[in-house]
Amino acid sequence: MIEAALVLGGIGFLAALGLGAASIKFHVETDPRVEEVAEALPGVNCGACGLTGCNALAEAIVAGGALPNACIPGGEDVSKNIATIMGLDAEKAEKFIAVLHCKGVHGKAIDKGQYLGIPDCRAAALVLSSPKGCNYGCMGLGTCERSCPFDAIHMGDKGIAVVDAEACTGCGSCVRACPKSILDLRPLSMNVHIRCNSPLSGKQIKALCSVGCIGCGRCEKICPVEAISMSRGLAIIDAEKCVDCGMCAQVCPTSNIDDALAPRRDLLIEEEKCIGCTKCAKVCPVDAIEGEKKEVHKIHQEKCIGCQRCVQVCPVDAVMLGAERPKPGAKKKTSEAATDG
Amino acid sequence: MTELALLFVASVLVNNFVLSRFLGICPFLGVSKKTETALGMGFAVVFVMCVASIVTWFIQRYLLYPLGLGYLQTIAFILVIASLVQLVEMVVQKVSPALYQALGIFLPLITTNCAVLGVAVLNIQKDYGFVETVVFSVGAALGFTLAIVLFAGLRERLDLSDVPKAFEGTAIALVTAGLLSLAFMGFAGLAK
Secondary structure (H helix, E strand, C coil): CHHHHHHHHHHHHHHHHHHHHHHHHCCCCCCHHHHHHHHHCCCCCCCCCCCCCHHHHHHHHHHCCCCCCCCCCCHHHHHHHHHHHHCCCCCCCCCEEEEECCCCCECCECECCCCCCCCCHHHHCCCCCCCECCCCCCCCCCHHHHHCCCCCEEECCCCCEEECCCCCCCCCHHHHHCCCCCEEEEECCCCEEECCCCCCCHHHHHHHECCCCCCCCHHHHHCCCCCEEEECCEEEECCCCCCCCCHHHHHCCCCCEEECCCCCEEEEECCCCCCCCCHHHHHCCCCCEECCCCCCCEECCCCCCCCCHHHHHCCCCCEEEEEECCCHHHHHHHHHHHHHC | CHHHHHHHHHHHHHCCCCCCCCCCHHHHHHCCCCHHHHHHHHHHHHHHHHHHHHHHHHHHHHHHHHHCCHHHHHHHHHHHHHHHHHHHHHHHHHHCHHHHHHHHHHCHHHHHCHHHHHHHHHHHHCCCCHHHHHHHHHHHHHHHHHHHHHHHHHHHHHHHCCCCHHHCCHHHHHHHHHHHHHHHHHHCCCCC
16 A cells, blocks of 8 residues: 555656656746736637637737637626736727517417427428528527527517527627527617518518518618618618617518617706716717707707617716607608698 | 567557557547648657656566556556656647647647557566567557558548548548558558
8 A cells, every 4th residue: 555655656756856847948938918818708618709719819819819809798897807918908899789680479470380390490490491481580499599608598488589688798609500590799789670581572571470571661761871771672770870760660661670769759958967078969879969068968859869878878867858759750741741731 | 680670560560559459549530630740749659659668667567566566557657658748748839839739639638548558558468578668669659650640641632632521521531541441451460
């Protein structure tokens, strides 16, 4: 017993001595920042940055191949920490979340038949393309739910995936898992989304789903900033151009376009509360807020689109929600009726 | 002398560690995508195998047998091999960072390369003397290098050829490895 321990211990001790000497002789200087950056990253190895894991990203950041804000799930805090380590200014990384471009819940979208095979979207997609009538819609079998490392996407009881905007980190795992490519990453600040992915013609879609995009083009016409384009009978919002005014959602005949802020309301600044910090004027996407520094600000109602970004930034809660805004279509009709009469 | 030459040829060709004994398949498949990397891996294994065999032979002969500790063979050998691999890793990282990158995880994995432990254990089992041990280990290591470099060359050519979709990648690599092994069976009977 003692001999065995001594022999093994002796061999181990000699090997350790040798290795210790070798590690001094063959010491390689590595960048200590790699370890620090790896420490600052979340460490979930989700792959959203496009690299194999958090360590690979840390090496890429230190080598200059990736920006400090490359980690999407880490968000602002992580990118700030990394920027401090690297001695750079953190560029604010916009947070993205997954958005499902389908609204075809049970009752709105018809089924081809009942699918009884393996409960996985990728398997179901091999059978007649989809159990749903529409081959482009969400099959609701939960492949995205199982792929999500943050438990942020769930199959509701209505048969389509529902994204939990608070839990979603925008890592894109579900986007890669979805065999129908219905999921997409969109900026969290965007409230307006087209919820259809089908390029079919209006007639074909109406036969399959009552809430699909029929390609009528009304949203394209009403958009004040030309952010909507029609591609093969499907409207697509350019997130770069969109100012989030929600007018497209109001004119959509099949209510396919979702507006998280609907119904939009007038916004008013309470004069007693306003301290003239100019924060609201800076954040307004349509320059509807006017006012000198340290003076009471005013919102021009004809310019205001009701996006409520000023409500979020106001430090003294001076921006109040007012009455519901009239629909742009409805307003036009009444004025026409008046001139006709 | 003739016996030693025969032992050498037998360990390189006839009883090739990868293609006849099927030891060390992991790096054989893992690091055989490029000839240069395969050569680097081969020489790392040559070093580890030769030094490990010699050190383990001495440990077995002058330490374990006299003390009646033959049952410690495996663990003592693994200890030696692991330390040597660590040493190789440090040296490679210092001398050739490019090779270090290319070998990646397979460098520390030489520790668990069964061919290395296989040689060390076979030396003891066959009761080889010191010179025989050295000849056998050098032969075995060169045989490993030969196999991996040949295979890497084949795979480089495979990359350029039109492989049916179902066989692409690892599948055709395994088929090729099988054929290479069959080819080496032609040496059977040349020497014991």
